[in-house]
Amino acid sequence: MTKEIVVSGIRPTGKLHLGNYMGAVKNFVQMQHDFHCYFFIADYHSLTTHPNPADLHVNVRTVLAEYLACGINPEQCTIYVQSDLPQIPELYMLLNMHAYKGELERVASFKEKAKTQPDNLNAGLLTYPVLMAADIIIHKAVKVPVGKDQEQHLEMARTFGNRFNRIYQTAVFPEPFAFNYGTELVKVPGLQGGGKMSKSDGDNNVICLSDSPELIRKKMSKAITDAGPTEPNTPPSPAVQNLFDLMKMVSNHDTLKHFTDSYANCSIRYGDLKKQLAEDMITYLNPIRTKIEDIYNDTAYLGKVAKLGAEKAAASAEQTMAEVRAAIGFQKFYS
């Protein structure tokens, strides 16, 4: 039986953190055994915020090295850098001809940007879902492991693929859907009491995969808590609940029970909770952290992986594009 096709990518905006790992990369590692997978570094997507050239390169290299350190295996799946495939901007441009201003302006992520960065509302931001659709449908993917925040973009990818099929009377694009193994999409909370762990909320809010044990201890010691329980069996504040949620992910059952029990009977000491969580986080991330630096510095290996990935991904993309060009009516006047 042929395996279903999977595509996913992460924008290279800095080091990967525990949220990226739990919400995305851990799934990628599992999926590579079950499906025909393409995982890429979405460097074109990161241009909407105008990174400087030196940072862009370091960030792409970082995500590539961290993908590999997490266990994404270039022999099992295809790992590539988005800008290595000229077929992607080609498909993006062709899909743009049938993408309408009105529908793009209604996308939640665009409306959010219109509020947060009104002075940089570039056309790349408006057409972000078109580029993302091109990423996905160029390999004819049907499964896309992404977080809940990306569901609307997936819907747009289906719309653009179906529209192309209808207009050009073809069946070149199947419909892609968001995928995850569990029943609920994972949300890793941050350390500063807010919602999800995210780079945009500052360094102390995130635990990066490459953070040293000392740095993890320092960040955990600064994690937000509250004044402590005053009555038995009251629900914890959101900030403390975040710490319990993190503990569920990285600590063993007995440790979690010890601290939730001591919270319930008001004997908890947050200092101890944070110290224990730091140690368990260090142990959990250790197998990944210890690999990152060596891989990052191995220029020859990174080059080999990126080249192999670009070749495999380009072969798949080129096959789709041949069908797309023919459907549109492009015919060469020469051979």
Ligand code: ADP
């Ligand atoms: P950030 O919010 O730090 O900028 P991105 O938006 O670039 O992270 O996310 C890249 C991938 O990691 C996406 O698939 C996203 O769903 C996932 N992800 C990011 N933060 C979290 C989190 N806190 N919990 C679960 N998944 C997350």
Ligand code: TRP
């Ligand atoms: N938009 C995604 C994010 O912000 C990144 C992304 C770009 C992506 N192209 C993709 C994810 C294609 C899955 C498939 O997280």
